Amino acid sequence: MYAPITMYTPIHLLAILSLLITSISALPPPSLARATYFRFSTGSGLAIHTSPALTGPWTYVGEVLPSGSSISNPGAQDAWAPDVHEVDGVYYCYYSVSSFGTQESVIGVATSSTMEPGSWTDHGSTGLSSTTGDLYNAIDANPLPTSAGENVLTFGSFWGDIFQTPLNADLLTVTGASPYQIEFNDTGTRPSEGGYVVEREGYSYLFFSSGVCCGYDATRPAAGEEYKIMVCRSSTVDGEYVDAAGRSCLDHGGTLVLGSHDNVYGPGGQGVYEDPEVGTVLYYHYVDTNVGYADGDKQLGINVIDWSLGWPVV
């Protein structure tokens, strides 16, 4: 169903304790040879690594929020799930302030014109937050200015799984409309998170991670319940998303893109990046069973996506 990772050597993320989501963006290169790739990681002030190539080597250069987030919520010094997108020459870094296993969560945003450390302005909360008892958990934000001119923010993790809500034109705040659910797996712990939507040839594709993400060195879930990368698609960005078998993704649907295989265990926290050289790539973190199961041992995986069947295959 999928080939093992052979195209790229995974990069050992030495300094990163918890890489829940990474985000990769490239500066518009004057020439490909001079491109600089930026990678953003969960934890502390959101570490920034740069590299002259997708394949590395990656160098730690600083943080998006060196003094923490201005959001007043537990977790402000340990932001999660950065997702960086460029719109009209401005880079927007959406991030989450939360604590593990709670719904006391806020989605914030910072902007920069270069992505370099020291260039980021924190705008604090987008206005999207959650608290105990809400249908969703306001973490794992993913923005999309759609081809139809809408701006949506996809988010959510466990509880009611994945939701979406409109962003204002400034991309810094949500409109306040009620978030709507776009994916729900009402089994077990309702383990979907990390939604990431891309548009392609008339469809919106919702990639998400399903299962237990972390802490595999302490406790490993039953086989098949570890992280894996799923996909659903819809002809409109707000749904209804279905899987390749036609099953609604509001009703346990989801087609496997990448699960554990060979020495790769628990791939997830994915994003999709359009590389000028190699095409569309899926990037994610995973455990290399030959290296170690701790969160600090997680590797960065990158595979080129084959879309020839209309569904992403890696």
Ligand SMILES: *[C@@H]1O[C@H](CO)[C@@H](O)[C@H](O)[C@H]1NC(C)=O
């Ligand atoms: C739904 O959740 C169950 C329980 O964790 C899991 O086994 C299954 O793979 C999930 N399905 C999808 C489509 O994510």
